[in-house]
Amino acid sequence: MISWRAIAAATLLAAAAPVLLAGEIPPDARRSGYAFMGADTRAMQDDDTSNPGMLFVLDGEALWAKKIGSADKACADCHGDAQSSMKGVAARYPAFDKALGRPVTLDQRIILCRANHQQATPLPYESRDLLALSAFIAHQSRGTPITAGDDPQAKPFVEQGRVLYMQRAGQLNLACTNCHDDNFDKRLAGAPITQAQPTGYPLYRLEWQTLGSLERRLRSCMSGVRAQAYDYGSPELVALELYLMSRAHGLPMETPAVRP
């Protein structure tokens, strides 16, 4: 039987701890997908000479310095040395854009800079150059704790993402939370299910044989439950991405990570 004392103690504890909504993973129990991988895949991520994502980072470094578009400007012409100017930036994205009145992802920021400041041809989502630039920029945040979603103006969009994360969808009628909050550490057809922490993006997935964005991952989880995936750059995917980043608050960035 549950005693009155135990209930009172539990209520006190709940009052002292940060507010967690039902099903949410407490901060000290949050684990990157890295913690779920085998030793070989970890070693591949840890060693820059064997991490295939580093090739994209190097490509991104070259693109950073390359003058393009009718403005004939390189990213470096405005932002200087990425090692200092881009340090910690990816850990804050998606970030609220005051002019647009909504959050934008790092990929969208790169696309906006190309259009507005370089006046260059747009880079399609998932194109090699866009992934290379975002990998290079996010790599400057490797080790930085995630703080995206802290901005009060971003809060309504974090909440929108949370609602989508909790909503069952698709012919299989499953929500993100059903797998990634309630069943991490279990196996789906033999493959480990993780907590869906977005710490390593863009990352190299052995299954894809290439680098891919967080949006690509979310779209494949949606197709997995036989739902109609949201379009790249859609407000829903941005909100989900923002919610995942805020849910990973404090975890260090790993870009470019490697996943099975």
Add this chain to the structure above:
Amino acid sequence: MPTQANKLLPYTIIGDGIPVSLTGSPGDAARGRALVLARTTTCILCHSGPFPETRFQGDLAPDLTGTGNRWSVSQLRLRLVDASRFNPDTIMPSYYRNDGLVRVGRNFAGKPILSAAEIEDIVAFLATLRD
């Protein structure tokens, strides 16, 4: 042409089961076994069972070994048609349902996950799983 909602065969729930075959005839247990093992049927994404030939089994759900001891054919049929009748919060999909779902993918819209005949085959197979 837009995808037409597939008509489901009518069925009657009595107590905690569907006593009568959806198709009116008994299923084929051998075909049912093959279906349960096929990834596209989705059972072994979550379940494991007496299937020594595959390593790729899930552990989100009970092992199917001995299912035929624990459940009647009537209960198994309802479980597959709509598992939420047993547990409203279950993660097990309703395999014979085509409405009330959110954002179903274009290729799947309006269709149940399994056909009535497939459900009967799987029910026939599950009933043979006795320890």
